[in-house]
Amino acid sequence: MQINWIKCKERMPPDDDSDIIVSDQGRYYILPSYMIxxxxxxxxxxxxxxxxxxxxxxxxxLNKRPP
Known part of the structure; x- marks a missing residue:
């Protein structure tokens, strides 16, 4: 599966409570978009x-993460 990441410097996520996946230097988090x-x-x-x-x-x- 190809993931097309959106850079925050190009477009911020919406200011609402929808969930997003955030990439931070190879670590991934699920957060409400308003936090970012x-x-x-x-x-x-x-x-x-x-x-x-x-x-x-x-x-x-999760399948891409090293053990």
């Missing part, structure tokens, strides 16, 4: 990327 939107400066400076949450994407990322 509200830490805008930090998200841009740290190079966070995000995608809308889906079970398929999350399972694919």
């Amino acid at each position: 939107n509200r830490m805008r400066r930090s998200a841009i400076m740290n190079g966070y990327e995000w995608i809308p949450y889906s079970d398929e994407a999350w399972k694919g990322l």
Whole structure:
């Protein structure tokens, strides 16, 4: 599965409670999108990327993680 990450510096996630998957230097987190939107400066400076949450994407990322 190919994941097309969205860079926070190009487009921030919506300011609502929809779930997103956040990539932070090879680590993945499920968060409500408003959390990243509200830490805008930090998200841009740290190079966070995000995608809308889906079970398929999350399972694919978990399978890529080293043990």
